[in-house]
Amino acid sequence: MGSGKILVAQGGGPTAVINQSLVGVALEARRFRDVTRVYGALHGVRGIVDEQFIDLTQETSHNLELVAATPSSALGSTRDKPDAKCCAEIFNVLRAHEIEHFFYIGGNDSSDTVRIVSEQARAAGYPLRAIHIPKTIDNDLVGSDHTPGFPSAARFVAQAFAGANLDNASLPGVYVGVVMGRHAGFLTAASALGKKFPDDGPHLIYLPERTFSIESFLADVKAAYDRYGRCVIAVSEGIHDASGEPIATLLAREVERDAHGNVQLSGTGALADLLCDEIREKLGIKRVRGDTFGYLQRSFIGCVSDVDQREAREVGEKAVQYAFWGDRDGSVAIRRSGFYSADYALLPLSDVAGKTRTMEDEFIAPSGTDVTDAFRLYLRPLLGSGMPDAFRLRCARVPKILKA
Amino acid sequence: MGSGKILVAQGGGPTAVINQSLVGVALEARRFRDVTRVYGALHGVRGIVDEQFIDLTQETSHNLELVAATPSSALGSTRDKPDAKCCAEIFNVLRAHEIEHFFYIGGNDSSDTVRIVSEQARAAGYPLRAIHIPKTIDNDLVGSDHTPGFPSAARFVAQAFAGANLDNASLPGVYVGVVMGRHAGFLTAASALGKKFPDDGPHLIYLPERTFSIESFLADVKAAYDRYGRCVIAVSEGIHDASGEPIATLLAREVERDAHGNVQLSGTGALADLLCDEIREKLGIKRVRGDTFGYLQRSFIGCVSDVDQREAREVGEKAVQYAFWGDRDGSVAIRRSGFYSADYALLPLSDVAGKTRTMEDEFIAPSGTDVTDAFRLYLRPLLGSGMPDAFRLRCARVPKILKA
Incomplete structure (x- = not known):
């Protein structure tokens, strides 16, 4: 010594x-x-x-x-x-x-x-x-x-989507939330833990472990929107097409690389905006909003x-x-x-060293746009105590008089 | 009755x-x-x-x-x-x-x-x-x-900037956070309550109550960056030029208007991206990141x-x-x-009805890029109990041996 x-x-x-x-x-x-x-x-x-x-x-x-x-x-x-x-x-x-x-x-x-x-x-x-x-x-x-570090960020993402779902239910439309995660979809998948009632969002979850196709995406969004009258979507910043090309870089004017050779995906709202534009233009849905969670999800105090x-x-x-x-x-x-x-x-x-874990298949639903109960069981205890919960009014409808 | x-x-x-x-x-x-x-x-x-x-x-x-x-x-x-x-x-x-x-x-x-x-x-x-x-x-x-509703959103913004400041101190660069507020800068100004130590960010705050000039903005950012080696900036989505034209709409491809005739400013990361591009291109600063707080700031659960x-x-x-x-x-x-x-x-x-309050002059610093103590005194009690706090290491430097 x-x-x-x-x-x-x-x-x-x-x-x-x-x-x-x-x-x-x-x-x-x-x-x-x-x-x-x-x-x-x-x-x-x-x-x-x-x-x-x-x-x-x-x-x-x-x-x-x-x-x-x-x-x-x-x-x-x-x-x-x-x-x-x-x-x-x-x-x-x-x-x-x-x-x-x-x-x-x-x-x-x-x-x-x-x-x-x-x-x-x-x-x-x-x-x-x-x-x-x-x-x-x-x-x-x-x-x-x-x-x-993952459990706290996951908690932020789950709470953010719980809130975004309530917001979207109040003023219906399509909401796209872009979450960090270059190769691994764990953090994006954490959005599913914000869900309480069966018709709550996120209704669709896109992970970098699955190939992203804009055509399938639009079909998924249309189906969910038709079913729920609204749609909340969680998207990983790392989604990529069949060739492995990140969807984000398809529209990025300049690709910025850091010292590790990684493409800069965070710190821009471009991916959310691109996806919102696609939904607006191709599906003709008027109220489409996108948020990029960015740095909030890793450093939010409290x-x-x-x-x-x-x-x-x-x-x-x-x-x-x-x-x-x-x-x-x-x-x-x-x-x-x-x-x-x-x-x-x-x-x-x-x-x-230098190896990257991605989400295990057992955590991803066969649809490719949802997580499994195995993932919920895996993540829930990590989120810790005192998770805020959402409640709904559930009272009886008043019979119509004029439009009965 | x-x-x-x-x-x-x-x-x-x-x-x-x-x-x-x-x-x-x-x-x-x-x-x-x-x-x-x-x-x-x-x-x-x-x-x-x-x-x-x-x-x-x-x-x-x-x-x-x-x-x-x-x-x-x-x-x-x-x-x-x-x-x-x-x-x-x-x-x-x-x-x-x-x-x-x-x-x-x-x-x-x-x-x-x-x-x-x-x-x-x-x-x-x-x-x-x-x-x-x-x-x-x-x-x-x-x-x-x-x-x-304002105090809770203000609390989110203050906590978000407290975290963003810590993140930016850890990996120095320029950070731009865009906050909701079409005509009134109160919510953007709340970012100042995330500040604890004198050199903490936000170092610059841009409110819709003051005319925004990209030239002044770049000069402000350069001065702050030269002084602190980094810069955290809070920007209201409602900033506008001398003619009243929102900076956000200058680049928006499509201006969406709601039933009240309001221009859609939220739900897009365009303003943050535009400002980041300007800083990168005009000031030659490499690490520039932008977040748009979007819907998180009004509906985050918890x-x-x-x-x-x-x-x-x-x-x-x-x-x-x-x-x-x-x-x-x-x-x-x-x-x-x-x-x-x-x-x-x-x-x-x-x-x-139909009237809009904006930030009183006594709440805005003469520089136009900060708040006054009167604003801090006004807002602090509204944020409620249990506000998280940030702490720093403050220990002694070890004398250099090789590079002494």
């Missing part, structure tokens, strides 16, 4: 509970007598290279608890993906600061970063223990029952699952325990151990 | 608390021995003409309480504005059902509907008592301190002000009291009577 300094950083898109994991690391680490300092790197791997560290050991536990309950990445985040040269710089910095434990809280790309750093450390003979702590609203890490908060804290704590009591690098995973309870495991980094 | 039947209906855009007013009417009316039946018309004035009534007297008080806590209009709503012919049909129906008390919960357009119905009833010699019960997230009714709930209930109760103990038609108004307490008054319909 060296100086007893550990380093924690956050990468990728923020979530409502990512700071729970950060605080889980910070508070749990101080219970280990070998730990002298808990450093936090600002803005992920970029902050390591630039030696932008803050000393979390000097924080009060009280303020750490308040930060834990605050959404988004308190250390700042990054989309940078380190190459070999960058990793060499990282080692130089870690070595200079005598840091031998590295915890990186993030999603797919971040887990791959941890894998690269871990391999380079081994190749360089540097005694680094590197642990990936999961986080992503997309729920697309393989090997986990679900990922911290809509969080208490189950998610607890688990995000625990993956941080477990990461520290694995680091000091274990003998290998890895990625912390959540395993479902009851209805509902969870437990944790440490997976090899190579099992997780 | 006739048959003792009263009628209540809901008009215009839904809010998170409009059913509180409905239930306030239904429960309070049954305390009056003269009241035998409480009818609800489905989808506003349209439901009256079509004799689409339900008998709220047959509801349980328990279910009414649950419906009260459910957002959106439980009776259904309408954008229809009755003309003289339509009013004549309304009288025929009211007369046939022996309804002599009419309560209409709605905003500007609905108050004008009540005024027309009231005047036509008087002209026709029909003994109708017509009371307008205020509701609008826009907060644009004259004569009221504020309107039921984000409500308890003060708003209470007052929405009370305006419904007071409406019934004014109707049975008073001697004139009118519009119920909220008056601020302390810091913070509220009281109610009945205004002449002509004082309210």
